[in-house]
Amino acid sequence: MDEVETEPDVSKGPRGRRRGRGARERILHASHRLFREQGINRTGIDQLCKVANVSTRTAYQHFGSKDGIIDEHLRQHDLERLPGVFDRTDLAPRERLLAAFETPQSAAGDVTPLCPFLAAAVEIPEPDHQLRIRVRDYKASMADRLTVVARDAGATNPGELGEQLALLLDGASARTRALNVDSYDVAAAIAAMLVERSIPDTPPTS
Incomplete structure (x- = not known):
């Protein structure tokens, strides 16, 4: 019986690594995990590419440099991509201020998360x-969004x-990471006192 020739799998490189489709997403997924678990500086480009199952050439084609990966990693967490933080239509503005202090879902993992922007600043x-x-731009925009909701x-x-x-949120994130215990409940209680003191029971009429 004649052998049937099969076409090579062009979706994989010479080392069997998948390339092209999904590479960018895999790189970002790996960066979220590695930057959270071991930090930005301890994560080398070679390790990042190995976890993402891509070549370094592919990584540089998508992001240009490691700084480019870090920049996109941060952009994935910015306010425009997380509208649910402040734009919940099921809550009144006063309630949305306090909802910002709900424990992040990512805190359930083995590694207590630190705000990725604080981690980058450190x-x-x-x-x-x-x-x-x-x-700096992100932290300023966070305070601005809180100010709008407070207004x-x-x-x-x-x-x-x-x-x-905004300061209380940053403190909760840092203390949660430092002690490896959830500090958002304490921060929420303090936030409730600040809101109670700052917002009259009867909103002013326009």
Whole structure:
């Protein structure tokens, strides 16, 4: 019987690694896991590519550099991609402020998560680095969003309340990671007191 020739699997490279389709998503998935578990600086590009099952050439084609991977890793967590944090239509503005302190679902894993933007700020010392600028922009936008919700809730000083809650969120994230225990419940109780003090029972009429 004549042998039937089969076409080579062009979806795989010479080492059997899948290439092209899904490579970008696999790289980002690997970055989320490795950056969370062992940090940005301890994660080398070779290890990242091995976990993602791609070549370093493919990684550089998609992101240009490791900094490009980190930048996209952070963008995946920004406010525009997480509308459910502030835009819940089932809650009143006052309730949305407190809902921001619900324990993140990722905290259920073995490695207690740290806000990825705080983690990047700790590991990248240069204040003018493009990634540090992204961190500052994100943290400023977080406070701004909290301020908008506080204003909608009728806070007497929404800017002050927004900054207080933003600081409290960062503290909860850092303390949860440092102690490996959930600190969001304590932060939520403090947030409730701040909201109670800052928002009158009867919202002002326009």
